[in-house]
Amino acid sequence: MPKPSPVVPPHELERSSVVANNTMNRERGLTGVNSYTRELGFHPLEFLAGRPAPGWLDLCSGEGRALRQAAAELPATATLTGVDLVGPLAPTPAPPVLEEIIASVTSWAPTRTYDLVTCVHGLHYVGDQLGLLGRAASWLTPDGLLAAHFDPASIRRPDGSPAGRPALAALRAAGFHYSPRHHLLTLRGARTLTLPFRYTGADPTAGPNYTGQPAVASHYEH
Template sequence: MPPAPAPQPAVGEAAGPRLLPDDALQSCTVVANNTMNRERGLHGVNSYTRELGFDPLDHLSARSASPSWLDLCSGEGRALRAAAARLPASAVLTGVDLVGPLDPAPRPPGVELVTASVTDWEAARTYDLITCVHGLHYLGDQLRMLTRAASWLAPDGLLAAHFDPDSVRRPDGSPASRPVLAALRAAGFAYDPRHHRLTLRGPRAVRLPFRYVGADPAAGPNYTGQPAVASYYTPLTS
């Protein structure tokens, strides 16, 4: 099926690259990434602990007798599987991935691995920890994903996601990184530029002053050295 027509610039917006809506974006090879988080485990050199800068088990173990973790763009869910063996049986561990797990190994109790687009999937509960390890690089409307995830946090929950400010642009292709980061910080997010990590503590309703107009899957490599998506936004005026 051919991709849906790209959104047209609004009056006054300069024409840029051909932008795709999210439903068409998901069929692109850059987005349907079957290597994302396939081998990444919980601990070690190639691990969530290293990428996030903290041990998810420490955060979860300190929260409640029934800790919960949502991992967006989870790949094989190896980190979730490893965590299940060290958390109470009542723990809820959910992974969502566009490609889904390719490993047929049985899932431990408490682990749910969902094959779905994270842009369409809706959480049915709140979580003590929400992670997106290098997953935003392959989404179109990254800001909407962040605002939705912020509302899924449990009290004192933590959201941690890798974010590349250079991937957000205006319709004419110029950088939108400064106003986007300023808006995220105003909404309560913290950003670590050295490690390209956004964090947010505690649930909240986040409204960001931008309108998504589409994404470019041919933007080329980002700071990871891997091909990524550029997301285009028009600033909203009050």
């Protein structure tokens, strides 16, 4: 029988060195080798093209380089929002269309909807991953796109045993598509989700995930 993992409360989780990761998403730009376009498999600006007032919300945005580069290409009617627990390490004035918010994505919520919601390798450091995915689904416009990297192996039962398969089944039933090759969840169109999982805590000592970096294991009753 699996040995129960040492789960911690949210405030302690977010103070851990794994979650307060000052290297995650720091150098990733909009295009190129280390970029959102490469990690997501599509160019965010191509997806937003043609919308009169495009909105892009980036969760766990780090330095926000991709958003800043996008701001230079989008119309003045655009709204770009980056949310990160640590935020830019050397803050500089943001373009008028960009709002950079230092907050926990587990408790923050927007006051508007977005055409594009992304979380590039950010769920690996979130305690209640399924809860965030459910909330983010309601932040989309009717034809909006949610794209987030997801590791099913990080979803566990309270005793530490794997719960990735039932979690993926529930997400797919709710309308998500999952690409195992790219570890990417996508969802088209806003909706209200009620997933059959109750969050019980997270383990920041779970060790490296498929990226090779230390990550969090999220525990749920199902």
